[in-house]
Ligand SMILES: Nc1ncnc2c1ncn2[C@@H]1O[C@H](COP(=O)(O)OS(=O)(=O)O)[C@@H](OP(=O)(O)O)[C@H]1O
């Protein structure tokens with residue numbers, strides 16, 4: 001899959017209304033909240049809970065969910081390493097546009113490779129990429145198995161399933177880690193609260 005530019009003789013077109021004007025209108029700062037973790041770790045649950053909480057505070061967000069993007073923009077991609085890389089690259093580019101629009105873009109994808117997540121981070125000013133690691137044990141994700149995919153993977157009916165026979169590389173320096181406390185997973189509201197507190201403290205919820 002080609003990721004280098006093949007275009008020549010192209011020029012950047014600027015517009016009078018830019019990111020600062022849009023952010024002022026929305027009274028918030030655009031950013032990307034990138035949620036990574038195993039299947040079943042709670043990425044979509046957090047994304048939806050966070051979007052709901054931001055909405056209730058009058059803040060505009062948009063969720064880019066891996067599963068959903070694979071129904072459209074990324075429907076031509078599978079799960080081999082180069083397809084996952086292209087999946088993350090495209091999503092990173094879209095997330096960057098949403099952040100430039102002034103929105104709080106919440107991307108929830110397994111995004112198993114550290115290098116691919118770092119590529120997305122490098123697309124934005126560093127502070128505007130907030131990596132959230134759903135640090136849930138494989139045993140918990142597998143016990144949840146809401147779609148029955150772990151069961152199929154264990155039975156050898158899905159090949160290359162993340163965490164079973166395909167790698168997941170946990171972040172080294174993420175901004176936020178969501179994990180169990182005393183063997184209990186925080187509720188969706190608590191998980192969203194942890195992210196909202198971060199966004200508030202860093203000034204993203206004002207222009
Ligand atoms: N082989 C394999 N490995 C992992 N996941 C698989 C696979 N096949 C299908 N699925 C389903 O696809 C969802 C993950 O899509 P993503 O776009 O987030 O994956 S990735 O970031 O490109 O790795 C994932 O959704 P979540 O459970 O929400 O993570 C699965 O439902």
Ligand SMILES: Nc1ncnc2c1ncn2[C@@H]1O[C@H](COP(=O)(O)OP(=O)(O)O)[C@@H](O)[C@H]1O
Nearest residue numbers: 039040041042043044045144146185186187188
């Ligand atoms: N904080 C939580 N507490 C209890 N159950 C959760 C929590 N987060 C997610 N779940 C449940 O775990 C399952 C997987 O969550 P989901 O958000 O779909 O994960 P992912 O998007 O990472 O695959 C779902 O059935 C969901 O209801």
